[in-house]
Each structure stands twice: as C-alpha cells, then as structure tokens.
Amino acid sequence: MSQKKDFDFNFVSLIEFIWKYRKHLIIITAVAAIASAIFSGPSFITPKYKAQVVFYPTTINSIGNAMFTDLNKREADPLAFGEEEEAENALQLLNSSALQNRIIENYNLMEHYEIDPGGKSPRTDLFDKMSNNIGFRRTKHLAVEITVKDENPEKAAELANGIGNIYDTVKTEIQHQVALEALQIVEDQFKSKEAEVWDIRTKLKELADSGVTNYEEQSRAINEEIYKARGNTTVTNRLKKDLKRLSRYAGEFTYLNETLILELESLSQLRKRYEKARVDVEKTLPQKFILTSATAPEKKSYPIRSMIVLLVTAATGLLGLIILILLKQLNLLKD
Numbered sequence: 001m002s003q004k005k006d007f008d009f010n011f012v013s014l015i016e017f018i019w020k021y022r023k024h025l026i027i028i029t030a031v032a033a034i035a036s037a038i039f040s041g042p043s044f045i046t047p048k049y050k051a052q053v054v055f056y057p058t059t060i061n062s063i064g065n066a067m068f069t070d071l072n073k074r075e076a077d078p079l080a081f082g083e084e085e086e087a088e089n090a091l092q093l094l095n096s097s098a099l100q101n102r103i104i105e106n107y108n109l110m111e112h113y114e115i116d117p118g119g120k121s122p123r124t125d126l127f128d129k130m131s132n133n134i135g136f137r138r139t140k141h142l143a144v145e146i147t148v149k150d151e152n153p154e155k156a157a158e159l160a161n162g163i164g165n166i167y168d169t170v171k172t173e174i175q176h177q178v179a180l181e182a183l184q185i186v187e188d189q190f191k192s193k194e195a196e197v198w199d200i201r202t203k204l205k206e207l208a209d210s211g212v213t214n215y216e217e218q219s220r221a222i223n224e225e226i227y228k229a230r231g232n233t234t235v236t237n238r239l240k241k242d243l244k245r246l247s248r249y250a251g252e253f254t255y256l257n258e259t260l261i262l263e264l265e266s267l268s269q270l271r272k273r274y275e276k277a278r279v280d281v282e283k284t285l286p287q288k289f290i291l292t293s294a295t296a297p298e299k300k301s302y303p304i305r306s307m308i309v310l311l312v313t314a315a316t317g318l319l320g321l322i323i324l325i326l327l328k329q330l331n332l333l334k335d
Contacts, residue, residue, distance in 0.1 A: 025320055029317040032312050032315075032316030035312075046151050051148050051157040051297055053161060053164045053290070054145050054146075054290075055146075055288040055292075056086075056143050057089065057287065059086055087142045091144060099166055106162065107159060110122065112155070113126060133149045134159070134163070146294075153296040153297045156294070156296070157297070179277065183280070189270055190267075190270045194267065200260045201260065204257070
C-alpha cells in the first residue's frame with residue numbers, strides 16, 4: 001500500500017504529470033496571459049515615455065586662468081572634456097537643492113504631477129515623484145546622463161533638455177558669485193597697491209623738486225667735475241657743497257627708488273590677477289559639451305507589456321504546476 005501512495009519525482013514522471021494535466025495548465029497560463037495583457041494596458045497602467053540628454057562637463061572653473069595664463073603653465077584647456085572628478089561634481093550639482101528647486105519652479109512640477117500644495121506632505125510627495133521620473137547617472141565613458149520619464153513624450157524631452165540648460169545656468173551663477181567676491185578682493189589689493197606706488201612716486205617727485213633726480217648719476221657727475229676743477233678752489237668748494245647737500249637725500253632716494261621697482265613689479269602681477277578676475281565676472285563659457293539632445297520619444301518605455309505578460313504567464317504556469325503536484329500529493333496521502 002505504501003508504494004501506491006508514493007509519488008516519484010523523477011524527470012519522466014514529471015513530464016507524464018504535466019502531459020496528464022496539460023489542459024489545466026494551458027487554461028491557467030492562457031487566463032494569466034490574457035489577464036496580464038489586459039491589466040498592463042493603458043487603461044490600468046499609464047504608459048511613460050523616456051527622454052535622455054548626455055553631456056560631458058567642462059574642465060573650466062576660471063576663464064581668466066584658462067585663457068590668459070602662459071601656455072606652459074596653463075592647467076586647463078577650455079576645449080577639454082571633463083574626467084571623473086568633473087562628472088562627479090556635475091552629479092552633485094544635478095542633485096543639489098538649488099538645481100532641484102529651479103526645475104520645480106521653471107516647469108511648475110507641483111501642478112504637472114497633480115500634487116495638492118495644501119496636502120499633508122506636498123514637498124515630500126513631489127520629490128518622490130521626481131526621484132521616480134528623473135534620474136542622473138555617470139556613464140562608463142565619464143559622461144553624464146539625464147533621464148526623464150513622463151506620460152507626455154514632448155514633456156519628457158522638454159524636461160530633459162531643460163534640466164541640461166538649468167545645470168549650465170546654475171553652475172554659471174555659482175561661479176559668477178564666487179568670481180564677484182574674488183574680483184572685489186583683488187580689486188581692493190590692486191587699488192591699495194596703486195595708492196602705495198603713487199605715494200612713492202610723489203615722494204620721489206618732491207626729491208626731484210629739491211634737485212635729486214638720480215643720486216648715483218648726479219654724485220658721479222659732481223665727482224668728475226671736482227676732479228676736473230683741481231686747483232680751482234672756488235669751483236671745488238661749490239661742487240663739494242652740492243655733493244654734501246645731495247648726500248643728505250642719498251638714503252631716502254635709494255630706499256624710495258628700490259622700493260618703487262619692487263612695488264611696480266607687485267603692481268604688475270596684481271594687474272594681471274585683476275584682469276583675469278574681471279574676465280571671470282564679465283565673460284562666460286558653456287559648462288558642458290552636449291553629446292545627445294533629447295527628442296520626443298516615439299515609443300513608450302514603461303510598462304513593457306510583452307515582458308509583463310511573459311513573466312506573469314511563466315510564474316502562473318509554474319505556480320499552477322506546483323499546486324497541482326501538492327494536490328496530487330494530498331490525494332495520495334488521503335488514500
């Protein structure tokens with residue numbers, strides 16, 4: 001009797017079992033396929049369309065340094081594509097609150113996603129919607145990909161391209177804000193140095209008004225005249241008085257003259273920094289190189305009905321087979 005109640009789970013007996021209950025399994029899988037095809041349709045699941053923008057971020061943060069630095073010392077090429085660091089920085093900016101808020105404001109996403117502003121948690125609901133429909137990632141070639149899914153294909157493309165433009169705008173604004181502060185600092189230093197140079201020049205002019213224009217040249221000329229006037233006591237004494245009067249200003253003239261040389265060099269360096277800082281404030285360059293712009297997709301990306309039907313049908317067929325085997329086993333145990 002025990003042998004009659006045993007169900008042998010070898011491959012042959014399994015095939016025989018499936019063949020025996022093939023009608024049941026066919027009906028089960030057919031119903032599952034039809035049901036999944038119906039319930040995955042647009043009447044039950046709203047289809048979404050996917051649009052993508054792919055770009056390389058630039059390597060430039062300071063236009064002045066990139067464009068007006070000696071070629072041998074230039075750290076960045078304005079035409080160079082970004083690398084890993086630039087891609088990571090771009091992702092950080094795309095996920096920042098400044099950029100996210102700009103997207104919400106520019107495209108009125110609260111209304112677009114039909115979220116009630118007076119609800120319990122409108123901002124949380126909105127960001128959940130955005131995280132489900134808008135995504136950013138770094139590609140294996142170190143580009144940045146913006147992906148937008150939307151029920152409207154034109155809206156998906158508009159949002160994807162718009163986010164790329166907002167990225168450019170927000171990064172430029174951040175750099176402009178920093179550049180303005182840097183310009184103010186450099187401008188203050190430049191003007192202060194200009195005032196110092198002007199003060200030194202004023203003092204040198206006062207010495208020139210006193211007859212001291214170039215101490216070394218003047219003293220050498222007087223000494224030559226004294227040498228030539230040997231034997232002429234009157235001329236020699238007069239020249240010695242001139243030399244003595246000139247020597248009273250020697251230290252001050254030498255100090256002012258040498259300081260002026262150093263300060264002019266420092267002023268020249270500050271002038272270059274000032275011009276670079278002005279360029280950073282007044283000029284802009286694109287923050288990205290677009291590889292692929294978004295266009296309105298022609299086919300939906302979600303849901304994939306064929307995949308849903310296939311998976312549901314296969315899972316239902318397998319589940320039906322397991323249930324039939326369990327029922328068979330229960331019947332054997334009852335006998």
